Amino acid sequence: MKKILSLIFASSMVILSGCDGDFEELNKDPNAATAEGFNPAYLFTSAQLFSSRGDDGASLHYTETFVQHFATLSDAGTFDFFGDKYVYNKGGSESLWKNTFNAINGGSKLLEDAILLSKDKPEMSNLYNMARIWKTVIYHRMTDLYGDVPYSEANQGYTGTIYKPKYDTQKDIYYSMLSELEDATAKLDATKGPVAADIIYGGDVAKWKKFGYSMMLRLGMRLQKVEPQTAETWVKKAFAGGVFTSVDDNMYVRFPDKTGANQSLVNGESWTLSVSGVSPGKISATIFNYMKTRNDPRLKYMVAVYSDPAKASTKNTDPAVQKGMPNGFNLVTIKNDPSWDNTKDQHQYSGINRDVYAKLDGPRMCLTYGEVQYMLAEAVIRGWISGDAKALYESGVAGAMKNLAKYDASAVITDAEIAAYLTANPFLGVGDKEKAIEQINTQYWAATFMNGLEAYANVRRSGYPKLIPINYPSNETDGTYPRRLRYPEDEPVLNTANYNEAVARQGTDNFKTRVWWDKQ
Secondary structure, three states: OHHHHHHHHHHHHHHHHHHOOOHHHHHOOOOHHHHOOOOOHHHHHHHHHHHHOOOHHHHHHHHHHHOOOEEOOOOOOOOOOHHHOOOOOHHHHHHHHHHHHOOOOOOHHHHHHHHHHHOOOHHHHHHHHHHHHHHHHHHHHHHHHHOOEEOOOOOOOOOOOOOOOOEEOHHHHHHHHHHHHHHHHHHOOHHHOOOOOOOOOOOOHHHHHHHHHHHHHHHHHHOOOOOHHHHHHHHHHHHHHOOOOOHHHOEEEEOOOOOOOOHHHHOOHHHHHHHHOOOOOEEEHHHHHHHHHOOOOOHHHHEEEEOOOOOHHHEEOOHHHOOOEOOOOOOOHHHHOOOOOOOOOHHHOOEEOHHHHOOOOOEEEEEOHHHHHHHHHHHHHOOOOOOOHHHHHHHHHHHHHHOHHHHOOOOOOOHHHHHHHHHHOOOOOOOOHHHHHHHHHHHHHHHOOOOHHHHHHHHHHHOOOOOOOOOOOOOOOOOOOOOOOOOOOOHHHHOHHHHHHHHHHHOOOOOOOOOHHHOO
16 A cells, blocks of 8 residues: 555656746656656556546436435535436536546546557556556546547647647547557557556456456447447457456455545545535435345445434444435425434435445445446347356346445355345346346446446446436426536636537537437
8 A cells, every 4th residue: 555655646746846837847758758767657556546536526426316326305506416406516517527637636637648658668568558448447437427528639738739629529439449448458468567556456467358358348338229239249349358257356446545644645535525424415215225125135234324424323224224315305395205204304314334335445446247247148138149148147146246345344245145135036037138138237226336427327328227307496407317417617618619519519518418329
């Protein structure tokens, strides 16, 4: 851990040194940094950490409530979990964009520089190709949430004097990302040794190859509605290349320290504090009831009631007192709901179990074995690859349940519990294709709890689970399910021509416009 932090501080100092007033330095060839002894691996480390930090505005407060993992009783405009009522909040809607393109600690700029400085250097080929794979992690989240975004010209203000980057179409971005994954993953070479700066897999080339092909699988599946033949082609390539084979392949970043002493360095504390303090966010009744009615063994580790949210000692995990909060209510309207107990306040509803999910040294999940197995099961159902859909589905359930132990060592679900769950909730089989796809993707939704960006993308892509939209007063969608977030408010001013071109091509800049792969 000290090694990770030293790498981060080293790269941060290099970045900040450009602000010391020595403007002659700005005229130097960026490639000269390597010649002078600077190692771009430092940038790669920082890019991994910064780009995987918890984005509380978009991922937690918007998408986690869009998919009804969380709910809140706070009224529109006065609360954090904006997606509960489909209302617009400038900071929340812009947060992923602003965090991604932040020049100091946004991740994308650091990564572009790492790619530039390691390109065409044989001794850095693994670093270069890992960075290219990581680039798809950053940009697939951006384009999935906003649609057309700066991509090919992004982060080139210094290296290319491009200050107003064009917005690439989502189709072009996806085609580029898939091609990059194919080329970069194939070129990873175990004979050239690991990349010590990698904080995900410790530079293990074999694991990076699995990750690269698993990302290809995710992006390929994303095209299922808009270009099913293209989707099938890439899914087959990913499957043939070799995807995750166990929970030990899960891709996540574990944050630096449990004391919180260095959290300000990566702004990671905002995510943790959003679910660990007196925040009004509660577990949505939608996911709570889905899991409770199936006697899901994950539930006992996921939720807790805190009679006083400010005190961890007031936690109660007794199933008899647990209940989820229905979405779309406020402190007045909830009193008409059958779930409300007039003798208690809003904290009668279950919150997240902080001892498992709200840890300063906890992981931020990006892609897991369980998700991969579910995607393969669906691909089999669609006839894209050969395999046993039932076995893949059951491996997905097992992987998703085993994944909880990655959050906390106490959250262990036994093989016996998993077997009992599968017996009580068997796979529906291939007899009814659509029912099987619904079952698979509803489990995917449960498996991506606390990974709102991915859960939201897959709900839109698959159509499952069939969530009941919220029609709260003054919502942004007229009571229909939201399809994207709005671009930052300063884009029409700072990048007028390119913003206008993107909006004219994609559709009105609002929550109702669908991104390319989400077309009906």
